[in-house]
Amino acid sequence: MSLLQVKNLVVEFPGRRGTLRALDDISFEIAPGEILGVVGESGAGKSLTGAAIIGLLEPPGRVASGEIVLEGRRIDQLDADAMRHIRGRKIGAIFQDPLTSLNPLYTVGRQLTETIRAHLDVSDSEARRRAIELLKDTGIPAAEQRIEHYPHQFSGGMRQRVVIALALAAEPKLIVADEPTTALDVSIQAQIIQLLKRLCRERGAAVMLITHDMGVIAETCDRVAVMYAGRVAEIGPVHEVIHQPAHPYTGGLMAAIPDMTSDRERLNQIDGAMPRLNAIPQGCAYNPRCPRVFERCTRERPDLMPAGATLAACWLHDATDPHIGQAALAAQHERALAEGERAAPDAGAPIAEMNP
């Protein structure tokens, strides 16, 4: 059974000029011990999905419909008090900026023991022993002394280690990590990702890793969900999503990343920008930027459907559609991509026969 199920989640922000739908019908599952990556550009709804799961949506944002089920129990309708017991105990959270995640007025040790004692029935000295143990596990040297220090006495990388220790303090089953390495330098980034991976594997905790860095996703995750304009565009095993993307957006996103192994003059770019929430186009939200758009895309909105090894929300993969020829072309395009055609300067240009 899956640890976390998100079913048809809709998050809305009521406003004076009407209601904005920020997350639109999102469904996915996380298995125990699994690492699910969530990627997308700014404003795609990645962080909002994480916030909805840990029950920290900023008002007036609210879950308008859908369900969030953790270990067989619905958690999206719990009151603030009940949610407080789940947060920390069942779901740990790691945020982007380690400095604002820690209270500057309390020592690191006090924050850790407070968290441990709030969720677990242990004595003060036992909590302190566990806190030191956690700091040692996260690779903080001289943990016995460091536990008395304040957050400002730690460097950025060390602070993020403390935040990870805090998230793991009550042994949660799921960690929601929202851009945990974005504020850190590359050499520290690698250390923190390794640490997060190792600790979660040792403790059997599942991770929802939200990031915009595909490299981090590729190295860390088991599965990945690609989000676009508040919806899941594609979800599947990480290797398949990266190397044989089924959704044109995923393909474009991958090709836009400067690659350490290819020498092309121009990067593939996706023209335009993600639509604003109050101007989501009809049909598929990606259709104005999509190089392979056809008539149906501007009319009907696709749901996730099987596309090779992954699920993609794209009409190119609809087996019952009269445009079935599109799927064959898509497969051809994917093969070409796999063979390194992405180095070609016009790989992102519209394919002539794709136009209606």
Next chain:
Amino acid sequence: MSAATESAGVAVAAPALVQASDLAKTFDVSAPWLNRVLERKPRTLLHAVDGVSFEIERGKTLALVGESGCGKSTVARLLVGLYEPTRGGFRFDDQDAHAAFKTAEGRKLRRRIQMIFQDPYASLNPRWIVEDIIGEPLREHGLLSGREALSDRVGELLKSVGLSPLDMVKYPHQFSGGQRQRISIARALATSPEFLVCDEPTSALDVSVQAQVLNIMKELQRERGLTYLFISHNLAVVRHVSDQVGVMYLGRLVELADKQTLFAAPQHPYTRMLLDAIPQMKHTGRARTPVQGEVPNPLNPPTGCAFHPRCPHANARCSAERPVLQTLRGVRVACHAVQEGRI
């Protein structure tokens, strides 16, 4: 176009367009005078940039990479004259730039050197429309007069960065991050500069938008023969845009090499570490053992080679004697281990 063709002929004989020699900047971060007297605290000096030398040929791109606090941005600010160097200097087109900045003639020089900043949200005045933002350098330097001529030129500049001339009546908040960064590029191009200093121009942008901005920058370089100093912490981006790469660590250059050489055969252990730290898309689920440790406090840098506490090849000499940048194995590198052939 003519600038580009000229430069090809000139670059062979003439000195490089940009020549920085022994550039250094020290910031005084001491406690206030009264505290120093009462508490007997010594002066505290932060050596942000400590003797950096490099050259950039006309029409080429030098990239500076390094982690936060290594002095990359200070170098950028020294080159555009936002800071006075504490030591050393910088020659632009064979004249002493920092001496010239102080004279009336310096205005002409500033016209030829422009800068693109990291954060497109902070670097555009939110209360000005795009026409005023891009037109400001033109008015300021007295290059064009008359509303008509000015807005024609702004329209041209907007077109050259892939925006529409109709956008000039809008305010910055009406644009996305990538479009704003193009506006700052258009502003930097307004005075027809020859040298652009780009301080992390794409690190605030999403990858698909980053690709748009990098493509525009490369096209402009090809069309106008621009020279770039490109500062970034992202080695994949650097590999895409640069001709030469300088790696900085705690205010000093530790390696300076051609792009191909640096990425194919990195010499300095720090360069090797940086390259190894990049997550690779090709290897899904690859396990790595990252180098341990962090950048030391620049107020209290380690003795000898600043990298020795994190270096797997360090020995007694590395902790005592500071290596100098010298030509070894065909590249400029500052490392005892490379010099002695230990690695």
